[in-house]
Amino acid sequence: MLDEVADKATKAAGAATGGRVGQRPGVDMSGVRDPGEQDRSSKKGRTVKTENIFELQDVSVFYGEQKAVDSVSMEIQRNQITALIGPSGCGKSTLIRCLNRMNDLIPTARVDGKVIYHEQDLYGKEIDPVEVRKRIGMVFQKPNPFPKSIFDNVAFGPRILGMDNVEDRVKHALERAALWDEVKGRMDSNAYGMSGGQQQRLCIARAIAVDPDVILMDEPCSALDPISTGKIEDLMMQLKEDYSIVIVTHNMQQAARVSDRTAFLIVELSAGEKERWGQLVEYDETDKIFTNPSDKRTEDYVTGKVG
Amino acid sequence: MAQRTRLHYQEELESLETTALGGLDLVVQSLDRVLEAVEHQDVELAELVVADDDRIDGRYLEVHQAILTLLATQAPVATDLRLISALLHVMKCMERMGDQCVNIAKLIPLTGHDAPQRREMLDPILQMGKQVRSQVTQSKKAFIARDVELARDLVRQDDLVDDLNKECFRVAVEIGGDKDTREWALTMCFVARALERTGDNAVDIGEQVAFVVTGLFREFEDASHPGEAPTPAP
Numbered sequence: 212m213l214d215e216v217a218d219k220a221t222k223a224a225g226a227a228t229g230g231r232v233g234q235r236p237g238v239d240m241s242g243v244r245d246p247g248e249q250d251r252s253s254k255k256g257r258t259v260k261t262e263n264i265f266e267l268q269d270v271s272v273f274y275g276e277q278k279a280v281d282s283v284s285m286e287i288q289r290n291q292i293t294a295l296i297g298p299s300g301c302g303k304s305t306l307i308r309c310l311n312r313m314n315d316l317i318p319t320a321r322v323d324g325k326v327i328y329h330e331q332d333l334y335g336k337e338i339d340p341v342e343v344r345k346r347i348g349m350v351f352q353k354p355n356p357f358p359k360s361i362f363d364n365v366a367f368g369p370r371i372l373g374m375d376n377v378e379d380r381v382k383h384a385l386e387r388a389a390l391w392d393e394v395k396g397r398m399d400s401n402a403y404g405m406s407g408g409q410q411q412r413l414c415i416a417r418a419i420a421v422d423p424d425v426i427l428m429d430e431p432c433s434a435l436d437p438i439s440t441g442k443i444e445d446l447m448m449q450l451k452e453d454y455s456i457v458i459v460t461h462n463m464q465q466a467a468r469v470s471d472r473t474a475f476l477i478v479e480l481s482a483g484e485k486e487r488w489g490q491l492v493e494y495d496e497t498d499k500i501f502t503n504p505s506d507k508r509t510e511d512y513v514t515g516k517v518g
Numbered sequence: 519m520a521q522r523t524r525l526h527y528q529e530e531l532e533s534l535e536t537t538a539l540g541g542l543d544l545v546v547q548s549l550d551r552v553l554e555a556v557e558h559q560d561v562e563l564a565e566l567v568v569a570d571d572d573r574i575d576g577r578y579l580e581v582h583q584a585i586l587t588l589l590a591t592q593a594p595v596a597t598d599l600r601l602i603s604a605l606l607h608v609m610k611c612m613e614r615m616g617d618q619c620v621n622i623a624k625l626i627p628l629t630g631h632d633a634p635q636r637r638e639m640l641d642p643i644l645q646m647g648k649q650v651r652s653q654v655t656q657s658k659k660a661f662i663a664r665d666v667e668l669a670r671d672l673v674r675q676d677d678l679v680d681d682l683n684k685e686c687f688r689v690a691v692e693i694g695g696d697k698d699t700r701e702w703a704l705t706m707c708f709v710a711r712a713l714e715r716t717g718d719n720a721v722d723i724g725e726q727v728a729f730v731v732t733g734l735f736r737e738f739e740d741a742s743h744p745g746e747a748p749t750p751a752p
Contacts, residue, residue, distance in 0.1 A: 463595070464593055467595070501595045501596060501599075502595070502596065502599060502600065502733065503596065503600070503733030504596055509596075510596050510597060513595050513596050514524075514594070514595055514596050514597065514598050515523055515524040515527070516522060516523065516524065516528070517522060517523060
């Protein structure tokens with residue numbers, strides 16, 4: 212069921228590349244507005260239609276008895292880049308890991324509240340976590356290619372999932388990840404021989420190869436030099452036409468540069484400072500967060516007045 | 519947990535603001551001198567005003583360079599960014615106000631040593647000068663205090679200046695019987711005009727105060743749509 216919904220979404224997103232961003236084929240958008248869709252001006256000044264891809268309702272995450280994230284509610288929109296920023300320990304990585312059930316892999320982790328993905332409860336009983344992670348790919352802070360050839364790295368997912376046209380998929384994924392021209396002559400060489408920036412783009416290609424709907428990035432550039440960072444950022448801007456991207460970043464200028472919307476989380480301390488957990492302070496258009504934030508705590512953080 | 523950081527940057531920002539707003543004190547000094555020169559036909563004092571404008575221009579360039587450096591090295595955002603953007607506007611206004619003082623100063627020698635001064639014209643001019651001086655000091659005060667109400671009050675003061683400007687024109691038409699008086703009165707109309715523009719610049723600074731505080735960049739009053747609703751209160 213999840214497969215069906217997400218599949219539809221992926222196809223629609225793919226088809227939209229040719230035309231206007233966010234416009235879906237076969238639907239006359241001129242007079243009709245889907246519920247949950249709204250007009251908004253994007254960074255570039257264009258008006259694009261947006262719809263929610265994720266809806267978080269009072270999401271709290273616990274590791275054992277310890278609360279890590281407290282009651283976050285937010286909507287994440289399709290074909291946009293959503294940035295999560297905040298100081299260390301504010302739960303932004305924990306939160307992004309909720310979006311593809313990566314926290315399932317930690318035995319003591321528990322997620323309260325609801326994560327709605329394409330109108331389905333992501334943590335519902337009938338949902339297959341493996342299918343979730345296929346639809347919602349993830350790229351980590353440190354590039355983590357397999358100790359295999361470049362080709363095998365990208366082909367890994369499609370092969371396991373029994374997808375057809377593996378070679379075409381690999382080429383397409385590498386092209387989308389802006390890596391094809393750099394590696395097309397050495398597809399059989401080991402991925403470990405690539406530079407850090409190339410390895411990270413390989414990991415992005417690996418995520419793209421299985422036709423995801425969403426790409427989650429947990430500090431994807433923090434181990435990279437400025438040139439590689441610039442390449443990944445350019446890539447993100449291109450990829451958001453087809454995919455929805457959520458990024459956790461410590462680099463506020465990066466959030467300001469690439470994201471459409473930014474969520475700011477903060478560390479809350481219990482009385483006596485025995486416990487600490489993350490809380491969502493403000494979630495708004497990125498322009499707003501960086502020119503005129505509503506909350507004093509956001510202001511102090513983005514201007515670097517408190518750390 | 520919440521410890522203050524980027525202290526050096528904060529100090530730089532504060533000192534930038536002090537230096538920039540200090541430029542308005544230079545304008546007030548020029549204004550005082552040029553008004554005295556108008557009242558007493560003091561050509562030498564007028565020349566001093568012209569020469570001293572280099573200090574105002576120098577301040578403008580100094581702050582401009584400091585702003586570029588801060589933008590390049592500190593990547594300011596949020597209130598800091600709005601402050602820096604506002605200071606750029608303030609400096610432009612300050613520089614314009616200095617130039618208006620120079621414009622007035624250059625008019626003084628044209629009327630000769632014993633120009634046929636007339637009280638009914640000189641009085642509204644000097645009153646305008648006082649009013650504009652008060653606008654400039656108030657714009658600085660409002661900026662330092664981030665006081666939007668005080669900034670908004672500049673519009674009320676500016677209305678008084680506009681009325682006095684019209685009064686000057688009316689008097690000039692009335693007293694322009696003989697050629698010398700007509701010449702002097704017309705020159706005084708230019709003086710009034712320069713003062714009126716200086717007042718407008720003070721209002722512009724007030725608008726920047728509102729921008730820093732609220733994040734809304736709007737004119738208090740739109741000259742092409744007078745009487746329409748100005749900026750909504752924060």
